Amino acid sequence: MFFIVTFLFISCDKKRVFDEYLPILNQKWSKHNTLQFAFTATDTLQKHNLFINVRNNKDYPFSNLFIIAQMSFPDGNVITDTLEYDMADGAGRFLGEGTLDIKDNKLFYKEKIIFPAKGTYTFKVRQSMRKNGNVDGIEELDGLTHVGFRIEKTE
Structure with missing residues (x-):
């Protein structure tokens, strides 16, 4: 039964090319903790959407x-990008899917890109939060449990 459920779950996600999560130690993302994901691109014709999952x-x-x-x-x-994402609405309710206590956010990173060459690519991500008026970044960002990277085929 386990294998049937696993097969059904995997086969329902036909867009997925790469999908990996890394845990954040003690749910505190240090500004010095750069997370790294490596993947191999074999298709230089297909368009892909890239996501950062938080x-x-x-x-x-x-x-x-x-x-x-x-x-x-x-x-x-x-290529290096500085990105900002909304994590809560105007009333302070967290965005994303999930229960009241845990939310999964699928955040667009790049849309409809084509990998120009076959081979191994590396994606790195780190938090860059700081309080208003402060130059120094937040040493440890509370409340994040996992960060992931996902690649999907486009239609």
């Missing part, structure tokens, strides 16, 4: 999230 709990203290994302290509080129 799982937070009720202890997340902000309504937004700033992160630095970096994609390294097989030829050595690197």
